[in-house]
Amino acid sequence: MNGEQKIMGRRHPSSHGRALSKSLAVVGVASALLGALPSLAATYDLTIGKTKVNITGKESTALTVNGTLPGPTLRFKEGEDLVINVTNTLDVDSSIHWHGLILPAAQDGVPGLSFDGIEPGTTFTYRFPAQQSGTYWFHSHSGLQEQAGVYGSIVIEPQNREPFRYDRDYVVVLSDWHDTRPEAILANLKKQSDYYNYDQRTLMSFFDDAATNGLDATLADRLAWGGMRMTPTDIADISGYTFLVNGKSPAQNWTGLFEPGERVRLRFINASAMTYFDVRVPGLEMTVVQADGNNVQPVNVDEFRIAVAETYDVILRPTEDKAYTIVAEPMARTGLARATLAPREGMAGPVPAQRKRPLLTMADMGSGAMAGMDHNQMPQDDAAPAAEAPMSGMDHAAMGHTAMANGAMANGAMPAADGARQDPFYAPGSGLLPTAANGGKFLSYADLKAQKPLFEDRPATREIEVRLTGNMERYIWSINGKKYSAADPIRLQYGERVRFKFVNETMMTHPMHLHGMWSLLDNGSGKWNPIKHTVSIAPGTTVYTEVEVDAPGKWAFHCHLLYHMATGMFREVIVEGGPQTAQAN
Amino acid sequence: MPVQFSKTFVAAFAVAALSGAGAALAAASHDSGQDAGEAAAHGHSDALPFGEVGLAAEADRTIEIAMKDNYFEPEALEIRAGETVRFVIRNGGEFLHEFNIGTSDLHRAHQNEMKAMMESGIMTATGMNPDMPNMAHSAMDMSGHAHDDPNSVLVEPGTTRELVWKFAAATDLKFACNVPGHYESGMMGDIRFVKPAQADS
């Protein structure tokens, strides 16, 4: 209990999360008990507004919650009734969505689905019980406000003892900041989809490649990509970001303190609009104990990739009296987020050089072939396929492998542990397959196993195919070839268990987020399949999730890359039948 | 030899699981001449610098250890130098756990072995894999080690096992579950050596 006591010691004597918020003087997070209610209840006040920030050396305006970037950490306690007043001081509508929280549909904060949004100058009161525990976050679901800073973290303290121990507890919010207004970024992408790609292959890289691989091979490669009118450097849509840890730039170096020998829990939240991070702490092994707020069977890793909107809780055991660097490299290697764990303030560890950017391969383009070769039971959706499937330059050998791997995965086979670099959640030969910087263990989705299953394991009642589609050239993103504005809602029946088949037909990686209900990622672990709110689907792969349809109402279902969501990779999900809890309030 | 040994080990498990109580079996198997011989062949003996396997009959006291997913209750022990303790360890969780007495270095070394066993499939999160004798073989060849340490017992979910340990002089010891990820996430505790008057009995 030594560790537990230390944690408690850092908290306000009342030991309650609300008290902590107050003691931290996080602006405006007031607390009050609703005396009449027998259960715990807490009131929070959040204000969305504009705040001047200087992150890059140039003054800019952020949209913030309670004046800080990121917004406050809301500390709830499992089982308490929450009352959260959100006041919008912007001159446009706003909203707060509680990412990953299970709550009535009307409290979910998606304008147009859950409610009408929060008009300028008004306050909306959210009321829902905290019926879960773990690490989550919140963000605006209006326009592109999330990119501009309207996000913060949520920590829900569990009623029961957690299956792990730690002495220190830090929230680590990763995010991407751009001085350009998000609306302007999107407009630029619409005008010129490679506007932000300053990592393209050039004549210089052609000569380099020709020297390495030979002229013929290099020419053939360039022609294959040219034939598809795609570029292998298209890892991220947007460059020019400054990557932040708890709102601090690499130079500002957010620091968390520890005493050697302690267990440190880091709650990583990827609150980025567009950026996947590869996270490591050189010199320390990390034990992943939670993913998306749900405990997982502990797994030791040297590095992990965190998709946009995911959370991972890890435990570190720094033993030496020295500074360790938390390194979060964006997948496209367009910079670095950096923070420090140190025994004392002002210390800094070495900051490693940025690694080489990955290049997509033909395997990452293989999704079209896979969709055709996947022998699953469901008939093909008859939505019109993309008029120009990006298949002209396809390598047929790669297609075969892809199909095989897909079959293996559907059968629940686990990846071979023979040291060969493979991961069933990347297309074989994928250029995106990550490697740990120290050559050690890189977390795979296949490693995630629920610590405690949340639902009885049962067969799905039906399968719904979700093809992730898009037009890279025109920056149009869609599902089954249709943008949100042109598509019908997906209708689910209360009480059914639906199996979603995600087929990524694009060359981008998409973190798919279903609101209101958990997504059980089928990684072959059966009843131990991990419980997630956001599931990342790499290019050229097919991934299955199952959903117990237990929440009536209208829910959002979308890619959590903000600009993909905004341009159409979004669906309304309507759960029909069931108790009308949402209206009862 | 390694094959034979592993079969003995797995068989011990099967019996332990069947008998439910299973208590003395592990200790018994450790104590048997055959096992001791095999352990010796592997470079082990039942004696370690900080203590050795004891006899239940000579135990000064019994300490009950509850295994949960993934932590021990209690989370720290107070021991008198030289005493023999009968540990009765009940796994009330859903996952396989280990009770291992050792130094930090020993635990670290053992974690690598457990990791190899997990990766080879001889061991899963919920128990030893009875379908994998060949795998067990190769795992042993790979790690040069099966789960045969005298200072340790593996306890499958829902079972109870015993370990009788005669502690030597006071030293820096911890008890731990070295199933991959468990020690790291906190399934371990300090063994504090106390003067005779201080220890509860």
Place this chain on the structure above:
Amino acid sequence: MHFITTRGRLLAAVLAGALAPAMLAGPVKAAEQDDQIYTFFQLDQNEYRLSDGDDAYAWEAQGWAGTDYDKLAFKTTGEQVIDGGLETAELQVLYSRLVTDFFDAQIGVRYDFEPDPERAFAVIGLQGLAPQFFEVDTALFISEDGDVSARFEAEYELLITQRLILQPSAELNVAVQEVEKYGTGSGPTDIELGLRLRYEITREFAPYIGVNYERDLFDTADFTRDEGGDVDAVSFVAGVRIFF
């Protein structure tokens, strides 16, 4: 310089009217955002042409306002001799519809303010990105007199570095009928080849230098010769490419 005539004014008004709603589009809810109107304008050629005493200013611009699939587009190109008048000036206003991932079909009108006399055309065309990253723009024109012609344009962007870009371009015009009034023969009438090297200080602002070569072909060349003109012209160019 009678740049704007009655018909020209009409076209300009139509264009302005179409662009106005785009300017008013404000922030909307995420859920409604995927069908927004965006606007685009690019002055691809905006250059001084140094050519044997016939120095000229030349422009080539295009833009659009609209949603992903439906846009109102315009294209304009022209050349003004520094010591003379406007030699050519053309404006197209088109409805542009995305028909494949990479191509827009376009239909609309073209108006030539120069050469004199002014002329109007109906336009049908296809513009987009061909395999191997060739930007192509093809159009069929039918003049108010019923004369039919076609234009094929292609350009390529060779990245020397991320910001230093060499842009070769080619344009070929073909006529079905001979139109003596404008000095064009039937068949291929003229070709224009360009090579421009730009440095993108930003995407929006890229100074460049280059060389431009124009040549009249076949019967058209004969007409030009008969009028005492040069059938070909090489010019060195310097300009700024602008995008917003």
